[in-house]
Amino acid sequence: MEAKVPSATRPAAGPPTRARKSGEVILKAEGLVKHYGSVKAVQGIDFELRRGEVLGCLGPNGAGKSTTIRCILDLLRPTAGHIEVFGLDPRHDGVAIRSRLTYVPGELRLPERLTGRQLTDSIGRLRGGLDNSRRDDLAARLKLDLNRRTRQLSSGNRRKLALLLAFLWPAELLILDEPTNGLDPLMQHEFVCLLRETRDAGTTVFLSSHVLSEVQRTADRVLVLRSGKIVAQGTVSELRNRTSQRVEVWFDGGVPAGLGKVPGLADGRKDDHYFTASLTGSIRPLLAFLAGKPVNSMLIEEPDLEDAFLDLYEEQQ
């Protein structure tokens, strides 16, 4: 959704549109390393984010997600490696980069004496303009009272205010660090709707989250970090395919011979007319085997990202 910022106050970079070159790499990390003394927070990660994509970044606490984001924003200086945002170096072109992105911090701390309206006005002056009607629309959608001081707001309402600040300006890149922490399920749903609208308008999104379902619903690709290293990256379906799913088949008659040797099946167990096994990878060899066999019914559990995520961590550990 594109905000209608008066032309005189619109940021120079302009809003994102589908007309912009799709597929262009707008965020790139090469060999990114960040150490805090002896703590190796990020240990040489490489990834790219293309225009219009939503990249989900998953990982447990201390995986290096927030450190990576803080390097992108030039809040931290990498120990080694290189980051490019919009083809620019965050260290030298920070203002140009930050004028084209918005950000929701993971550890949310807001000025306590300002009301939501005063805070958005203040940030508006720093960003060169503010669309009041869009602010009011967003506040209504998020059920947020902008006239209360931030210190009077619950943690959930503070999070809503941070989200409002992120979605208020037309940005080319949206960086979200644990954006739904403290939000109730209804607001989490509203956030997903806002995110999809923003993505549909052409905004690129870097989403760091613990909420796997949120990433599963919104991300095109996923990056999984652990101990400062990328342990997996790919599309959501690619990650799903890495995990096993339980298959159960009931036959009119006995279980056909050779079923347990179908590629991808493991831990097969049969009992008269019933067969169950775990399936990893493509289901096609199994379906090809079962074609023409007297199958009565079949049940395949849908694997989700949580399973894939947990499997990944079990593999690493």
Place this chain on the structure above:
Amino acid sequence: MNVRNLELVFGPARAILRSGLIWMLAIATIVFMTVAVWPAFRGDTTIGDAMKNLPSGVVEAFGLQDFATPAGFLRANLYDFFIPLLIAGAAVGFVNSLASGEEDSGRLELILSQPATRQAIFLGRAIAVCAWVLLITVVTTLVQFGSDSMFDLQIGSDKLLATLALSFLLAFFTGALCLAVAGLWGRPAAVLGVGLFLALGGCIIAALFPLSDVLKPLAQLSPWNWAFDGDPLVNDTQPWRYLSLGLPGIALTALGVWAFGRRDIAAA
């Protein structure tokens, strides 16, 4: 100055509005109440006689000489210790609140993710601190002159202005040192420690070290000495005293701005 740069100054200035007004009111009240008792001391010779029984070094250390004169009364009760220390304390508090405190709490992160350079953000805060300290000094000056007139305390306005200008510059220097520490490390404990050491320790060094022949030369190291050793309520102030506080203050502020642009920002 565009809207963004103005916000980088006025935003932080608004953030310390309440504490700024409290400091201002407290200092103005102390000045008014002190001057209000001046008529009881005017021309009183008994205090001067009592002082004669004290060692001259102690009398000078605590600024008690000529207590019954307007200059001696103001020196002993306000400008030898209290007012410069309070204004410097305000500067330390403001720097701690706007620079290191905001960074340490994580509140600076939202501002630093906006399209402004780190240096501009830090400089905006430095200007906000400086403006508040100047405003407090100006109000103190107005209250001082008003009280003097009300209670018939007659002192040369040039001497009083010089003393208050030196008080401001001492606070500016102290605040600038705190800004340099905040820019280099961003740790509130370091900022408070260095600031309070300079404000309190500098005062003690300037007042007490001259009592010892061994320590006396070290008294020259204290900025309090640079500011007030010439007794500005009585004598004309040499220009180098202003420069000795103002120029290093500017350099320390520049160091803080430069350092803040080069290091990692602390996470909440």
